[in-house]
Amino acid sequence: MKFFFKIILKYYLKYITKTVLFLHQPKIVAVCGSINKTFVRDEIVRNFKKEKKSIRANPKNFNTEIGLPLAILNVSSGYNSYRGWISPIIEALKAVFQKKFPKYLVLEFGISQKGDMKYLLSIVSPKIFVITDITQRYVESFSGMDELFEEYEYLAEKISKNDWLVLNYDNIKIRELAKRTLAKVVSFGEQNFSSEWRIAKIEKNPQGQKVSISYQGKEKKYQLNRFGKHHAFALVASLAVKNIRI
Amino acid sequence: MFDRTKNLRLSVIKQMEIMATQFPDTISLAQGVPGFDTPECIKRRVEKALQEKVVAKYSLSPGIPELRELIEIKLARDNMFYDWEKEIIVTAGSIEGITATILTITNPGDEIIVPDPTYTSYREVILLSGCQPVFVSLNEQKGWAFELKKFEEAITSRTKAIFYCNPNNPTGTTYSREQLLSLAELARKHNLFLLSDEVYKDFIFPLRSERIFSLAEIPELRKRVIRFFSFSKSYAMTGWRVGYLHSDESVIREIIKVHDSLVTCAPVISQYAAMGALEMAQKEVINFNKEYAEKRDFVYQKFDEMKNFFSYIKPQSAYYIFPKIIKKEISMGFPEEKSFSWRFSKWILEETHVAVVPGIAFGENGEDHIRINFGRNQKGLEEALKRIKKFLQKQKLV
Numbered sequence: 001m002k003f004f005f006k007i008i009l010k011y012y013l014k015y016i017t018k019t020v021l022f023l024h025q026p027k028i029v030a031v032c033g034s035i036n037k038t039f040v041r042d043e044i045v046r047n048f049k050k051e052k053k054s055i056r057a058n059p060k061n062f063n064t065e066i067g068l069p070l071a072i073l074n075v076s077s078g079y080n081s082y083r084g085w086i087s088p089i090i091e092a093l094k095a096v097f098q099k100k101f102p103k104y105l106v107l108e109f110g111i112s113q114k115g116d117m118k119y120l121l122s123i124v125s126p127k128i129f130v131i132t133d134i135t136q137r138y139v140e141s142f143s144g145m146d147e148l149f150e151e152y153e154y155l156a157e158k159i160s161k162n163d164w165l166v167l168n169y170d171n172i173k174i175r176e177l178a179k180r181t182l183a184k185v186v187s188f189g190e191q192n193f194s195s196e197w198r199i200a201k202i203e204k205n206p207q208g209q210k211v212s213i214s215y216q217g218k219e220k221k222y223q224l225n226r227f228g229k230h231h232a233f234a235l236v237a238s239l240a241v242k243n244i245r246i
Numbered sequence: 247m248f249d250r251t252k253n254l255r256l257s258v259i260k261q262m263e264i265m266a267t268q269f270p271d272t273i274s275l276a277q278g279v280p281g282f283d284t285p286e287c288i289k290r291r292v293e294k295a296l297q298e299k300v301v302a303k304y305s306l307s308p309g310i311p312e313l314r315e316l317i318e319i320k321l322a323r324d325n326m327f328y329d330w331e332k333e334i335i336v337t338a339g340s341i342e343g344i345t346a347t348i349l350t351i352t353n354p355g356d357e358i359i360v361p362d363p364t365y366t367s368y369r370e371v372i373l374l375s376g377c378q379p380v381f382v383s384l385n386e387q388k389g390w391a392f393e394l395k396k397f398e399e400a401i402t403s404r405t406k407a408i409f410y411c412n413p414n415n416p417t418g419t420t421y422s423r424e425q426l427l428s429l430a431e432l433a434r435k436h437n438l439f440l441l442s443d444e445v446y447k448d449f450i451f452p453l454r455s456e457r458i459f460s461l462a463e464i465p466e467l468r469k470r471v472i473r474f475f476s477f478s479k480s481y482a483m484t485g486w487r488v489g490y491l492h493s494d495e496s497v498i499r500e501i502i503k504v505h506d507s508l509v510t511c512a513p514v515i516s517q518y519a520a521m522g523a524l525e526m527a528q529k530e531v532i533n534f535n536k537e538y539a540e541k542r543d544f545v546y547q548k549f550d551e552m553k554n555f556f557s558y559i560k561p562q563s564a565y566y567i568f569p570k571i572i573k574k575e576i577s578m579g580f581p582e583e584k585s586f587s588w589r590f591s592k593w594i595l596e597e598t599h600v601a602v603v604p605g606i607a608f609g610e611n612g613e614d615h616i617r618i619n620f621g622r623n624q625k626g627l628e629e630a631l632k633r634i635k636k637f638l639q640k641q642k643l644v
Contacts, residue, residue, distance in 0.1 A: 035311070035315075038315065038319065079287050079290065079526060081286070137311060137312070140298060140299070140300055141298070206465050206466050206468070207465050208327065208465070225327060225465075226322070226327050226329075227327055227328060227329040227332075228318075228329030228330065228331055228332065229329075229331070230329075230330075230331065231329075
């Protein structure tokens, strides 16, 4: 019963979401990878908001086959309760008729099972994909890292030449994706000196950290009120995205 | 033999619970457990983790990365900025984090200053670590506030830390921003750690949107403040034994060694429950808070009906009230007990079959009080307070 309900719900949400996206044509930035998606997403949103762009992001963990459509439709989840789903199902339908829809969507893609990438790409067509990093996290449902990478290889091969891949070049396997795609590629990182957007230095201070970012031979410093290298990575990835005109 | 444990005592709260078992119709307002079951969404997250077969193995010692990420995000919402990779440890309840911390920051013979009254187990953990608790009384007339002068007077060359619970257990009161900042200044002056146990901070009375201030919000204090939180109270998860602590990287990299040797990692199944809590249960916390606020008002009303026997400070958080017994000339028996609040609690238990905690359990300054947990179910709470009132009326005390 639960299985069938989930299947019906999945496709119901998928086709409503596709209708909404067709009607409103928002520009979509997708953030994928095993770690740091939320922080990268937040930085991108912050930058877009600074530019007064109308934007919506998915809440953390609304990033899978059910969660992603809910985030796009701006509808809450019924989680595992049949009764809890009554309202989201009605609200999802109403979303087709909503007048105000953001011009930009920043969406996390949760890839935790074989075929997830293909399914999510059957719902949305992002203009920019950021791949944060790919690690052992979420590998449990795959036969190994190679199978997990196949999801990203599928993405690299599927994405059109007019769209963008923003890649973490510190990861050698991610770097290789650049060779498998027709899309335009922008790179970021810390250790790999061939990255276009590179973290040159991180200095911790009581208020957070000062991050020096180098791009095209110039270095600029940013003071973050957050601690941890992952915020420096979120910053550099978001700057790479900001520089792309879509 | 047993040199390390001979001065430890079994928690008075647990002693009361054991005594209460002799009366089958006892209503317990003693132990600090929430009156709710763990929210369904948390249980479902655990079911999912079980199905995915991810709970059988150890996690990394500081905890599952996804959980620590969620904790970082939650902390940032509360204006506290900590790096999930290096500055947050998921613990087996907050008490394990507290134990690991005290073992890390002290040497045997050191002293830790603790406000009085406060949570009973602090004393035991400090003694177990070979240190001495130094109790400094809070001012009941000022709503159980700190008196900074008393804290300063208690500091010696062996003092390592000031360890407080905010909101405070058993009083349910909170320390103001100004009080905490002046305490931080004192800690800075004497180079002390500040251990801040904030397990009740999600409950605020009267209901309002503002948060309870924490010294962990001040970036300049991050090397000095070690903050503890538990999922037990906010998410009705006392049995899951999961919490976390956070501080600056320089402190955490030492605490993690002790945490690792004590427990290896927090129970992985409980870490998934904690993920469910942070992902989905915020609405439940708000509902719990609303219900506790209603119960608090009910309890006020009942104690106001006995105001010539009890006086009380209104709690601003947690689910405790700590009334003072103002009539002390009572013949109760139990001459073997030196403490008045012990005698009173035993008397109430025997005569009404209602278990409360004697105030002495929380320190000498808690004497003459009893702690009542009003977080239990409403029916039991009503019946318990009815029994107490009826009994005191019969004794012509109210």
